[in-house]
Amino acid sequence: MTRLSVPQEGHCRCGQVRFRITARPLVTIACHCTGCQRMTGSAFSLSAAIPSEGFAVIQGEPVIGGLHGPSRHYFCPHCLSWLFTRPEGLDQFVNVRSTMLDDPAWSVPFIETCTAEKLAWATTPAVHSYEAYPPVEAYGPLVEEYAARP
Numbered sequence: 001m002t003r004l005s006v007p008q009e010g011h012c013r014c015g016q017v018r019f020r021i022t023a024r025p026l027v028t029i030a031c032h033c034t035g036c037q038r039m040t041g042s043a044f045s046l047s048a049a050i051p052s053e054g055f056a057v058i059q060g061e062p063v064i065g066g067l068h069g070p071s072r073h074y075f076c077p078h079c080l081s082w083l084f085t086r087p088e089g090l091d092q093f094v095n096v097r098s099t100m101l102d103d104p105a106w107s108v109p110f111i112e113t114c115t116a117e118k119l120a121w122a123t124t125p126a127v128h129s130y131e132a133y134p135p136v137e138a139y140g141p142l143v144e145e146y147a148a149r150p
Contacts, residue, residue: 003106005103007021008103010096016079017059018059021096025049025050028047029112032044032119033114043118043121046107047085047097048096052093052094063076063077114130
């Protein structure tokens with residue numbers, strides 16, 4: 001497994017929307033919810049929670065797709081790749097689809113969420129698993145544990 005070096009850039013499939021991260025992730029996540037399954041066409045989505053000040057769109061204008069409410073999913077308007085999510089009430093970070101980064105090899109999920117909805121055969125090497133989302137009070141210790149990893 002490689003280690004994330006920042007800054008790092010990423011882009012949609014067609015390259016019209018590019019973004020840059022300049023901060024290490026707070027945590028990496030595999031989400032097994034049926035919404036993520038449908039939006040990725042896969043068994044789960046992979047993301048990295050990047051501090052908001054360490055994330056910027058540097059080319060193009062992403063559009064809102066998927067959820068259009070308080071939590072917003074952003075996509076390329078041309079190829080419709082799902083790039084990142086701004087979760088409701090959590091302005092301190094952006095959930096970046098880590099597989100959209102130029103070098104996603106480091107993005108092994110540390111936690112997996114919504115395992116109550118996962119496909120029976122879908123497995124990840126995540127250290128922590130939650131049937132739904134972790135309780136709010138769990139995030140501080142999870143972020144600390146993730147940061148302490150080599």
